[in-house]
Amino acid sequence: MTASRRTFLAGIGAAAAAAPALARAQSQPATEFSPGLIYLNTGSLGPTPQPVLDRVLAVWRTLEENPVVNGYNEGAGLVAAEAARAEVARLIGCATDNLLITGGTTRAMNIVAGSVRLARGDAVLTTDQEHHGGIAGWTWRARRDGVRIDRVPVPPEENDVAAILARITAAIRSETRVISVSHVLFSTGLRMPLTEICALARSRGLLSVIDGAQAVGMIPVDVGAIGCHAYAASGHKWLMGPKGTGLLYVSPDAAGQVEPIEWEMGKAYVSDSAGFGRSRWPPGSGRLSKQRVAWGSPRSSSASSPCATVPGGPFQKFPASSWRAPRPVRWRAASSLSACPLRSRRGRS
Numbered sequence: 001m002t003a004s005r006r007t008f009l010a011g012i013g014a015a016a017a018a019a020p021a022l023a024r025a026q027s028q029p030a031t032e033f034s035p036g037l038i039y040l041n042t043g044s045l046g047p048t049p050q051p052v053l054d055r056v057l058a059v060w061r062t063l064e065e066n067p068v069v070n071g072y073n074e075g076a077g078l079v080a081a082e083a084a085r086a087e088v089a090r091l092i093g094c095a096t097d098n099l100l101i102t103g104g105t106t107r108a109m110n111i112v113a114g115s116v117r118l119a120r121g122d123a124v125l126t127t128d129q130e131h132h133g134g135i136a137g138w139t140w141r142a143r144r145d146g147v148r149i150d151r152v153p154v155p156p157e158e159n160d161v162a163a164i165l166a167r168i169t170a171a172i173r174s175e176t177r178v179i180s181v182s183h184v185l186f187s188t189g190l191r192m193p194l195t196e197i198c199a200l201a202r203s204r205g206l207l208s209v210i211d212g213a214q215a216v217g218m219i220p221v222d223v224g225a226i227g228c229h230a231y232a233a234s235g236h237k238w239l240m241g242p243k244g245t246g247l248l249y250v251s252p253d254a255a256g257q258v259e260p261i262e263w264e265m266g267k268a269y270v271s272d273s274a275g276f277g278r279s280r281w282p283p284g285s286g287r288l289s290k291q292r293v294a295w296g297s298p299r300s301s302s303a304s305s306p307c308a309t310v311p312g313g314p315f316q317k318f319p320a321s322s323w324r325a326p327r328p329v330r331w332r333a334a335s336s337l338s339a340c341p342l343r344s345r346r347g348r349s
Contacts, residue, residue: 043186043214046240056242088247092231093222100248100260105213106133108232108248109180112209113137115259116178120146123175125168125206129154131186134211134232138180148175154185161193169200178207183215183231191219198227207257213237216247229254 032050033039039047048056059080063070070076081101089099102108114137118124124138128151141147152167168179179201184191194210201208210231215221217238223231228251235245250258 042238042240044237045243046217046237048236048240048242052241088235089249091221092216092233092247092249093224094249095252098250098252100250100262102232102246102248103244104236104246105211105232105234106136106246108246109134109209109211110137110140111248111260111262112230112232112258113141115261116207116257118145118147118177121148121175122177123148123150123173124178124180125150125152125171125176126180127152127154127168127182127185129185129187129190130180130182130211131213134180134182134213138178150176154188154190156188158188159190161196165193165196165200168197172200172204172206176204176206178209180209180211182211182213183221184212184218186214189214191215194226194228198229201229202227207254223249223251230258 032053033047059076062076066075068075071078082096085099085101086096088101089096092099100108100111102111118141124141124147126135126138126149135149138147138149142149150171150173152164152171154164158164168181172179179197181192181194181197183194198208198210200206207230208228210226210228212221212231212233214237216233217240221231221233228249230251231249233239233247235241235247236243248260250260
């Protein structure tokens with residue numbers, strides 16, 4: 001029996017042994033789970049903790065007491081939404097005015113793809129392991145505008161980030177305008193060498209766009225340290241925020257290249273160009289983001305290393321201390337069984 005197979009089987013045994021403890025932890029739920037449910041599919045949709053859900057419902061009720069007064073100008077709902085936007089910006093290390101609240105990662109990636117100026121024959125360089133929600137905007141541009149998509153192979157067993165970087169470098173050609181990759185691959189959990197990829201993009205005058213659906217909330221993210229031009233993520237996965245929330249960061253030096261129509265008439269959460277939006281959702285995201293910062297989760301990390309500590313491939317554990325939640329005993333027990341984030345192809349928004 002190979003070492004990797006023994007490690008895998010040992011992991012299954014540990015999971016079985018821990019199941020009773022997890023079941024006991026579920027007797028004091030932080031969410032409204034069905035009785036007896038042990039939930040480990042946060043990479044698709046994260047469970048919203050009860051305090052966050054309570055905050056969302058409270059803001060919604062306040063909004064309905066006087067919709068126009070509370071929803072516009074200096075209304076309570078809008079004030080809460082703007083405060084939440086500031087907390088989320090702080091979480092990923094950017095200025096509030098560089099952050100757009102969206103409905104999820106897919107929406108954020110689509111905004112980028114739809115706003116970047118690309119001509120027929122221009123190329124977008126990506127990998128063959130991108131989630132369809134992260135690549136849909138580029139395939140739309142390819143179909144509609146004749147943009148070419150070049151895909152660099154990243155085999156499932158790959159964990160050599162230097163080799164990945166070399167293949168991406170070799171695939172750049174004169175027509176390449178954008179490098180669009182995931183921070184953490186949904187298919188294998190491999191953490192991509194983002195700092196190096198984004199530095200490469202800048203050195204060649206290319207736009208770097210990052211799908212961070214499986215990163216924010218799971219590992220520390222500092223968009224300034226990464227050096228990307230645009231970064232998209234969800235609030236309802238590893239952040240365990242309200243469903244239907246997401247974010248898009250646009251770096252100041254990319255403002256002329258990535259131009260969300262939502263910012264045409266101002267960058268406030270509610271504006272004439274953004275419309276009313278989902279003002280009842282962001283306050284819950286802000287509450288959870290504020291808690292995560294208060295818990296001491298660092299916002300910077302080495303984005304160039306894979307998840308690795310266990311030999312034998314990219315299906316490896318993050319340390320439990322890298323991810324914290326309102327009930328440390330319960331969630332640390334769960335995270336000790338979790339591999340790097342794996343996402344169902346049906347579980348993306």
